Amino acid sequence: MDKDRKYTVIDASQFPLSLAQSKFCPKQLYVAGNLPEATKDGTPLVGIAMVGTRRPSYSARELCRRLVFSLKGTNAVIVSGLAQGIDSLCHEAAIDAGLPTIAVLAQGLAQKVEGSRGELLESIIDAGGAAITEYEPDVRAYRGNFIARNKIISGLCQATVVVQSKSNGGALITAKFCLAEKKPLLAIPGDFDNEVAAGPNMLLDSGKAKPIFIPESLRKLVGIQEPSAASLQGLPAIGCNLSEPAKELFVQMRGFRKTIDDMELDSGLKTPELLAILTELEIAGLVSTQDNFQFYFDGAF
Secondary structure (H helix, E strand, O other): OOOOOOOEEEEHHHOOOOHHHOOOOOOEEEEEEOOOOOOOOOOOOEEEEEEOOOOOOOOHHHHHHHHHHOOOOOOEEEEEOOOOOHHHHHHHHHHHHOOOEEEEOOOOOOOOOOHHHHHHHHHHHHOOOEEEEOOOOOOOOOOOHHHHHHHHHHHHOOEEEEOOOOOOOOHHHHHHHHHHOOOOEEEOOOOOOOHHHHHHHHHHHOOOOEEOOOHHHHHHHOOOOOOOOOOOOOOHHHOOOOOHHHHHHHHHHOOOEEOHHHHHHHHOOOHHHHHHHHHHHHHHOOEEOOOOOOEEEOOOO
16 A cells, blocks of 8 residues: 555444454445445445464465355355455455455555555455555554554454464454344354464363354355245245245345344334234245244345
């Protein structure tokens, strides 16, 4: 990044993804590039943080690529911190997969980003992504800035994935912030004797994180469903007519995973009303659940 880079300053009313609702919401953000917008059909975007060590294993590139490509074609946005290693590999995979990606920086936008990280940042912006920071343009990347950066990474996202990390790695700080907001924390299990698996294994062993055993399970774990043939427009043609409250709830929640408590808070409806609406939506194929606790709202519209 150089001093000629154009940027804008935005407040909470313009913050992307879930940042405006986060307890870690900053006062303002400096933005270079383009913040992702809703999909063409209006489905809200879902931020997925992918973080990890600066010195990953030899197989990390393929691991990150498979994780990110499992979200290809969905409403996911890949968010990370542009650090060497896992962060950069996930940004690169997002560009290759055609997914929007946001790099959260621990420095001002007028400060140069050196080497391959600087080249990657230019690639992110050229691909339609964005670099964001809460720091004024000339602020350097001081050590203490990275904790605040990690808060924003977590605040932007619906879930955080710890891909690889040592037992005291910085990615575990992002994981801590994710847990503080009661958001899903996911981790990739690894070999006992692999030091970059120590962090994820510790999170899994303590029950703080859920495991991702195969990349294809990531969509479901973060609340993104497989595309479905069902849509609101197509339902009358198959003899299925939803009530107006059911349509309204689906439009509000589509693309997300929600509990009954979440829906009560977001919609203002009471449990009996929600259960009746959810039954309608399940029959229509727009909502699914396996445990009657988490409800997955399909992204089709």
